[in-house]
Amino acid sequence: MDAKIVIDNVRKSFNALPVVGGVDLAIGEGEFVAIVGPSGCGKSTLMKMIAGFEHPDSGAVRLDGKPHLKPSPKAIVISQHGSVFPWLTVQENLMFGLNGDGHGDKAALADHYAEMVGLKGFENAYPHQLSGGMLKRVEIARALVVKPEVLFMDEPFSALDALMNLRMRNELLRILGEERHTVVLITHDVDEALYLADRIMVLSPRPTTIQASFAVRHPHPRRLADPELQQMKDEILAQLGL
Amino acid sequence: MRFKNVLYPLPVVAILLATWWLAVDLSHSLIFPTPLAVLRGTLELARDGTLWLHIGASLLRVATGFMLAVVAGVPMGLWMGRVDTVYRTLNPIFQMLRPISPIAWIPVTILWFGVGNMSPVFLIFIAAVFPLIVQTSAGVHTIEKRYLRAAENFGVSRSVLLRQVIVPAVLPEIIVGMRIGLGVAWLVVVAAEMIAPVSGLGYLIIDSRNSGSRYDLVIGVMIIIGLIGLLLDGLMRRLEGMKTVRWRYGR
Numbered sequence: 376m377d378a379k380i381v382i383d384n385v386r387k388s389f390n391a392l393p394v395v396g397g398v399d400l401a402i403g404e405g406e407f408v409a410i411v412g413p414s415g416c417g418k419s420t421l422m423k424m425i426a427g428f429e430h431p432d433s434g435a436v437r438l439d440g441k442p443h444l445k446p447s448p449k450a451i452v453i454s455q456h457g458s459v460f461p462w463l464t465v466q467e468n469l470m471f472g473l474n475g476d477g478h479g480d481k482a483a484l485a486d487h488y489a490e491m492v493g494l495k496g497f498e499n500a501y502p503h504q505l506s507g508g509m510l511k512r513v514e515i516a517r518a519l520v521v522k523p524e525v526l527f528m529d530e531p532f533s534a535l536d537a538l539m540n541l542r543m544r545n546e547l548l549r550i551l552g553e554e555r556h557t558v559v560l561i562t563h564d565v566d567e568a569l570y571l572a573d574r575i576m577v578l579s580p581r582p583t584t585i586q587a588s589f590a591v592r593h594p595h596p597r598r599l600a601d602p603e604l605q606q607m608k609d610e611i612l613a614q615l616g617l
Numbered sequence: 618m619r620f621k622n623v624l625y626p627l628p629v630v631a632i633l634l635a636t637w638w639l640a641v642d643l644s645h646s647l648i649f650p651t652p653l654a655v656l657r658g659t660l661e662l663a664r665d666g667t668l669w670l671h672i673g674a675s676l677l678r679v680a681t682g683f684m685l686a687v688v689a690g691v692p693m694g695l696w697m698g699r700v701d702t703v704y705r706t707l708n709p710i711f712q713m714l715r716p717i718s719p720i721a722w723i724p725v726t727i728l729w730f731g732v733g734n735m736s737p738v739f740l741i742f743i744a745a746v747f748p749l750i751v752q753t754s755a756g757v758h759t760i761e762k763r764y765l766r767a768a769e770n771f772g773v774s775r776s777v778l779l780r781q782v783i784v785p786a787v788l789p790e791i792i793v794g795m796r797i798g799l800g801v802a803w804l805v806v807v808a809a810e811m812i813a814p815v816s817g818l819g820y821l822i823i824d825s826r827n828s829g830s831r832y833d834l835v836i837g838v839m840i841i842i843g844l845i846g847l848l849l850d851g852l853m854r855r856l857e858g859m860k861t862v863r864w865r866y867g868r
Contacts, residue, residue: 458767461864472771
């Protein structure tokens with residue numbers, strides 16, 4: 376009852392090729408869980424099932440104890456290539472998920488989050504006028520505007536250059552410091568997982584299952600050069616066969 | 618840039634005009650006019666107002682037929698793009714109707730609509746509607762999945778999905794369809810006016826020939842048809858500069 380998200384023995388095959396082979400995981404309210412695994416191991420399929428875009432062949436995903444059968448604004452997905460609408464301005468993108476309420480409210484909310492992620496002054500720009508890092512900010516702000524309880528991040532920063540990747544990690548931590556969300560991060564970047572997550576789950580190759588789990592108790596901001604974190608990184612890489 | 622667009626073809630136009638003039642002069646043709654005669658004849662038409670009357674008539678027919686095609690073709694294309702059964706049912710039919718030249722429709726059009734204004738309008742509609750349907754439905758099919766997923770994730774209503782995702786995503790394709798459609802419509806209106814009505818640029822060409830072999834007017838009107846076609850395409854190109862479609866055509 377206390378877990379926010381429960382993944383209960385989820386399995387999925389494509390054309391008799393088993394991709395996800397029985398994943399069990401409980402994620403607490405406000406917890407940041409990173410799932411790392413080798414490329415092509417079924418990470419993204421697992422994410423789609425957790426987010427409700429695909430259905431498991433067997434097993435179930437529960438959000439707040441209720442079956443999570445289809446995508447909802449309670450849990451917003453942020454993915455590698457992003458889905459900021461190129462035909463809407465930054466502000467229109469931010470207000471996209473807001474239904475009903477008076478227009479004044481919407482604009483104020485969009486404003487608040489534009490400010491929070493550092494998009495002030497770019498409200499009327501179109502996405503093609505922005506850099507990759509700015510686009511990520513738009514995407515994150517657009518998600519936060521609808522007050523989701525969960526963020527599903529599928530390699531959110533892997534399309535960015537290395538410096539922007541590091542900067543966005545810190546930005547994400549700062550934002551989560553202001554508004555605590557439950558986060559599930561899927562990544563192949565062990566450093567990223569160590570820097571951000573409370574708990575790291577290592578996936579096995581296909582058909583994927585959870586092969587090992589690590590709790591990271593270091594306070595933020597973390598130094599990746601810390602011997603304990605280095606030790607943990609070696610163990611995770613060993614689990615991944617490196 | 619703009620300046621060069623005009624400057625570069627200018628010498629070619631001059632050479633063409635000179636060749637034309639020389640050819641008429643050397644052959645001592647009694648019927649084929651010189652460029653000067655064409656200019657004189659056309660100015661005369663412009664001065665007494667008939668030219669503007671016929672240009673107006675043609676443009677009005679094109680505008681009516683083209684608007685009807687947009688109003689019918691775009692929603693049809695959106696519907697076909699979104700609903701697979703509709704696409705499977707109707708696409709083969711439209712694909713079969715599309716290659717039939719609008720000219721081939723002229724006999725049945727006259728049978729159905731007579732020789733009034735409705736006939737050319739219907740022919741223009743036939744000419745413009747298929748490119749619009751095809752481009753729009755193809756546009757819907759090429760919307761990237763990630764955008765539809767995001768809309769699904771935010772749980773927006775169908776009307777928001779249509780207004781803020783589907784239509785703007787397809788708009789660049791719709792504009793391409795409109796450009797093609799309007800181009801074909803302008804080709805067709807001239808042909809249609811040669812067959813039935815008693816006004817329009819197509820009629821003016823046929824009438825100039827029939828009433829006293831005024832080839833100066835025939836050629837003058839041909840050139841005007843070309844210029845108006847160019848203008849219409851330029852107008853459609855302006856749509857490609859709209860801010861909401863700039864993402865598709867590059868900066």
